[in-house]
Amino acid sequence: MNTENNNGLLIKARGLKKHYRRGIETIKALDGVDLEIRAGEMVSILGPSGSGKTTLINLLSCLDAPDGGELEVGGRQVAGLSEEELVGIRQGVLGYVFQKFHLLPTLTVAENVELPLMFLQRPVDREKTLAVLRLVDLENRAGHLPRELSGGQMQRVAIARALIADTKVLIADEPTGNLDKANGEAVFALFRQLVAEKNLAIVVTTHNLALGALADRIITLEDGRILEEKINPRV
Amino acid sequence: MRFIAFAFKNLFRRPVRTGLTVLAIALAVAVAVSLIGFNIGYRRSIDVSIDKLGFQVMIMAKGCPYEAATMMLKGGTGLLYLPDSTYEEVRKDPDISAITPIFVGVAEKEASGISDESGSSFAIISGIETASFRDMKPWLTISQSAGHQGGRWFSDDSTGEVVLGFEVAEYEQRKVGDSYFVTITPNGQVEPVMTELKVVGILERTGTQDDGTVFMPIKEARRLFNRPTELTIVGFKLKNFSGLALRQFEQRWAKLPEVQVVGLQQVKTTLVSLVETAQTMIASVAVVAIIVAVIGVINSILMSVFERTGEIGIMKAIGATRSDIFQIIWLETMAICLSGGLAGVLLALSGTSLVEKAIQSLIDFGTKGTMVAITPQVMLAALVGSAVIGCFAGLYPAWRAASMRPVEAIREGE
Numbered sequence: 351m352n353t354e355n356n357n358g359l360l361i362k363a364r365g366l367k368k369h370y371r372r373g374i375e376t377i378k379a380l381d382g383v384d385l386e387i388r389a390g391e392m393v394s395i396l397g398p399s400g401s402g403k404t405t406l407i408n409l410l411s412c413l414d415a416p417d418g419g420e421l422e423v424g425g426r427q428v429a430g431l432s433e434e435e436l437v438g439i440r441q442g443v444l445g446y447v448f449q450k451f452h453l454l455p456t457l458t459v460a461e462n463v464e465l466p467l468m469f470l471q472r473p474v475d476r477e478k479t480l481a482v483l484r485l486v487d488l489e490n491r492a493g494h495l496p497r498e499l500s501g502g503q504m505q506r507v508a509i510a511r512a513l514i515a516d517t518k519v520l521i522a523d524e525p526t527g528n529l530d531k532a533n534g535e536a537v538f539a540l541f542r543q544l545v546a547e548k549n550l551a552i553v554v555t556t557h558n559l560a561l562g563a564l565a566d567r568i569i570t571l572e573d574g575r576i577l578e579e580k581i582n583p584r585v
Numbered sequence: 586m587r588f589i590a591f592a593f594k595n596l597f598r599r600p601v602r603t604g605l606t607v608l609a610i611a612l613a614v615a616v617a618v619s620l621i622g623f624n625i626g627y628r629r630s631i632d633v634s635i636d637k638l639g640f641q642v643m644i645m646a647k648g649c650p651y652e653a654a655t656m657m658l659k660g661g662t663g664l665l666y667l668p669d670s671t672y673e674e675v676r677k678d679p680d681i682s683a684i685t686p687i688f689v690g691v692a693e694k695e696a697s698g699i700s701d702e703s704g705s706s707f708a709i710i711s712g713i714e715t716a717s718f719r720d721m722k723p724w725l726t727i728s729q730s731a732g733h734q735g736g737r738w739f740s741d742d743s744t745g746e747v748v749l750g751f752e753v754a755e756y757e758q759r760k761v762g763d764s765y766f767v768t769i770t771p772n773g774q775v776e777p778v779m780t781e782l783k784v785v786g787i788l789e790r791t792g793t794q795d796d797g798t799v800f801m802p803i804k805e806a807r808r809l810f811n812r813p814t815e816l817t818i819v820g821f822k823l824k825n826f827s828g829l830a831l832r833q834f835e836q837r838w839a840k841l842p843e844v845q846v847v848g849l850q851q852v853k854t855t856l857v858s859l860v861e862t863a864q865t866m867i868a869s870v871a872v873v874a875i876i877v878a879v880i881g882v883i884n885s886i887l888m889s890v891f892e893r894t895g896e897i898g899i900m901k902a903i904g905a906t907r908s909d910i911f912q913i914i915w916l917e918t919m920a921i922c923l924s925g926g927l928a929g930v931l932l933a934l935s936g937t938s939l940v941e942k943a944i945q946s947l948i949d950f951g952t953k954g955t956m957v958a959i960t961p962q963v964m965l966a967a968l969v970g971s972a973v974i975g976c977f978a979g980l981y982p983a984w985r986a987a988s989m990r991p992v993e994a995i996r997e998g999e
Contacts, residue, residue, distance in 0.1 A: 408992050411902070413901075413902055413991045413992045413995070414990075414992045433907070433990070434906060434907065437901070437904065437905075437906050440902065440903075440904060441904040442904075445903070446899070446902045446903060448899065448995060450895060452895050452896050452898075452899040454594075454595075454896065455598055456594040456595060456597050456598050457591075457594060465900070465903065466903040466904050468587060468588070468591065469900070469903065469904035469905040469906070469909055470904050471587070511903065512903070515903075515904070
């Protein structure tokens with residue numbers, strides 16, 4: 351599947367809307383967001399709680415379907431697709447990192463990283479697994495169980511798990527929420543490295559303005575709309 | 586099938602909970618397997634015991650049919666007697682191919698020298714007519730093994746001589762030539778009389794009630810019990826045995842007062858019916874145990890699904906389809922049920938002797954030989970049954986897990 355167009359465009363959103371009903375009230379979690387994500391760029395999404403960050407990331411990652419607007423991921427239109435069809439789009443294109451690591455405690459680090467391959471019905475290549483673990487500096491921990499790792503290391507395993515299936519876009523929702531300052535900075539440094547070395551697109555939400563400022567583009571949301579979009583001149 | 590190893594590993598996350606759930610299934614399966622094994626074993630045992638009585642039909646005094654049935658196998662109590670004239674009359678029947686009169690009496694054992702509370706203090710004395718009895722049971726042979734050398738049958742006119750069944754000799758530690766003391770209260774007397782009998786032969790093991798019987802000439806038995814013209818049973822073989830022939834034979838001899846004609850098939854049916862009520866009750870307990878265990882499995886797997894809501898969301902996010910999640914949870918349930926089934930079969934196999942002892946102490950209509958027969962078919966059926974239970978028990982938790990929406994599942998897990 352050709353997941354990029356000529357400009358390296360991986361995700362394209364136009365007038366993206368997501369509304370929720372709360373009693374008789376309609377909550378406009380997203381109210382017309384336009385966004386493009388290209389290969390080799392890191393985009394951070396900032397904003398206060400309730401601004402629509404997580405809703406936007408759920409839509410971009412095809413975990414949820416929009417109520418209005420257009421969304422194209424990896425060259426395919428998302429609107430109106432069933433849950434199983436959304437799985438098809440996610441597989442092999444999108445990788446996820448969440449605030450909570452959700453590593454399976456009975457599997458080793460290597461087995462956790464290889465988990466997506468089981469669902470994609472792809473053969474496991476331990477050399478490739480070790481290469482991905484090397485990327486996140488955990489090659490020597492391949493045989494360890496998650497409980498033997500620190501929080502920062504577990505998040506790096508989660509990142510490796512997100513990369514194993516030749517992911518094009520890494521979507522990270524508050525990936526440093528459970529980490530201390532040093533580990534949070536290490537994760538963002540790793541993101542920068544992945545963008546540079548693997549030409550990966552990374553979309554990351556964070557409450558931490560300092561970390562968010564490390565992205566190529568910084569998008570600030572408020573009340574379900576884009577309040578501000580800045581190109582980071584320092585990167 | 587690619588998820589089998591993964592599903593197994595998931596079960597080890599909560600080893601105690603998984604272990605207890607497996608144990609519940611194992612106990613339920615063990616009860617069910619033991620029950621089915623008992624059913625098969627008991628029927629087989631009755632078949633062997635009855636077939637080895639040697640005769641197809643018997644005539645005995647009218648009385649409780651259960652007593653008639655058990656008297657055949659264990660000697661019974663409260664024996665009823667037929668007049669000798671009945672035997673003389675019936676033996677003229679043209680349809681009879683073989684006939685043997687038997688006198689059964691119960692004596693008290695003396696000076697066995699063994700103190701065992703579980704052992705019976707009574708001996709079943711069977712007075713027989715040697716030639717016709719041996720014709721009826723050609724498999725009865727006198728043992729010539731160590732301590733049994735020189736053994737022989739007694740003659741019909743001998744006095745004070747007995748042939749011991751294998752188990753009697755073994756339990757009483759008697760050899761050929763030893764004395765065997767019994768105390769008999771003769772009919773019409775109050776004072777019991779102790780009698781010294783000489784062991785002239787010991788039978789090879791037959792696996793039937795004969796192993797626990799003391800044989801002596803019928804004339805001598807009648808004399809000792811002071812019933813010189815009475816019999817307990819008359820056993821027959823018919824020339825052309827069939828249900829019709831048996832009914833015709835019954836009709837012919839039902840005219841005799843105080844006599845009942847009993848076919849051995851009827852005895853089998855009676856004995857089986859004796860334990861059917863108990864079996865139904867045990868089966869009900871087994872069914873309830875299985876239902877409780879299944880509910881336990883569903884509960885355990887559901888808890889596991891709810892605990893892993895976030896993980897299920899992540900698995901869906903990284904590419905798992907509804908079908909994948911369904912298979913994983915369903916396989917976990919199957920693994921628990923199959924492990925429980927396997928453990929239950931092993932438990933039932935290892936507990937067979939214990940179950941047999943318990944049954945024999947509870948049911949007075951026991952037979953010789955193995956009463957619990959856990960056949961390969963029963964074991965296979967238990968495993969297949971466990972798999973079927975797993976199939977159904979896993980459906981709801983697997984469906985719940987597969988139906989979770991990834992966004993909500995991840996949010997709940999955060």
